[in-house]
Amino acid sequence: MMNNDHPATKADGGRAAGTSTLDLALRVLEFLALASEPKALAEIAAEFAASKATIYRHLVTMQRHGFVRQDSRTGRYSAGIKLIVLGEAQRGRLDVVTAAHPHLIHLRDSTGQATTLSALVDDDLVVLELIEGRSIIDFSTRPGTKLALHASAHGKIWLAFGPLGLLESTVSSPLDSWTSATLTNPAALRREIGMVRSRGWASAPEEVMPGVNALSAPVFDHRSQLVAAVAIVGSTQAISARPNRELVEQVVACARTISLELGWQG
Incomplete structure (x- = not known):
């Protein structure tokens, strides 16, 4: 799990449940982009104190647009090539x-x-x-x-x-x-x-x-x-x-x- 002083972590004051859908999706994306290795669905959900179902819906949407990729072998998630292209x-x-x-x-x-x-x-x-x-x-x-x-x-x-x-x-x-x-x-x-x-x-x-x-x-x-x-x-x-x-x-x-x-x- 990332250091708690990072703005995309639970140190946000546990706001995940009260933030907008877009806010949560963007923080998940930032978390994946800065992570040193691909993350499992359970890890991501725990990081934001959110349900796996909620995080999964965000990941599927971002994956469809190329912002997130899923390893077909491990099932873990990482930032997609779209971020590199836009950057x-x-x-x-x-x-x-x-x-x-x-x-x-x-x-x-x-x-x-x-x-x-x-x-x-x-x-x-x-x-x-x-x-x-x-x-x-x-x-x-x-x-x-x-x-x-x-x-x-x-x-x-x-x-x-x-x-x-x-x-x-x-x-x-x-x-x-x-x-x-x-x-x-x-x-x-x-x-x-x-x-x-x-x-x-x-x-x-x-x-x-x-x-x-x-x-x-x-x-x-x-x-x-x-x-x-x-x-x-x-x-x-x-x-x-x-x-x-x-x-x-x-x-x-x-x-x-x-x-x-x-x-x-x-």
Whole structure:
């Protein structure tokens, strides 16, 4: 049995009988995750002063979702692979934000434009970080903002370098239009993504908001998998529909530097 000073043990003050169903399930999961060896049903029930029937119901539910596994030979329970998968996903997001932050500031200082970092969270492309630019224009982009895959520079990077099947699943759904420049034709979008893949950067001039453009490049990790996209956002006067070479090189260099810090081999 675990040391009684652990928050997931009976030292909780014997609250198990009075806690919510979810609370008990989460404490059981934490107990298994921190245990040095698989635990028998009776051990787990005793740890929380709960009936074996109650604990068994929680274990079966968590096992069905991959959070708990049962040894087919001994019948004992341990934490499942799902915890590792989720932990790695979260660690990756935190690592990339930490690694990117100083480079986003440098990119903002060198270009004068707002800089952003985005990642795919479940099925949504979400802004993880924003460094305000020197422009007084509000582009309505904040951490937590969801971006359209087909109509943003960030999104085009994910369609070009992200998970297999993402492009096809995107074009198989209706492509919303925000301006006359938004790419809503699947064939046109496929051609655009092909160009992004070959040149290594993307832009989306006036595709969501008139007078606004963004320029984005991919960030890869040690597995050479896309983990984020870096972008500068500004007016079309500052970032034209055909961005100048210096801006492109600055954004691509920023993304590359972050990638190298994350262990990318190039």
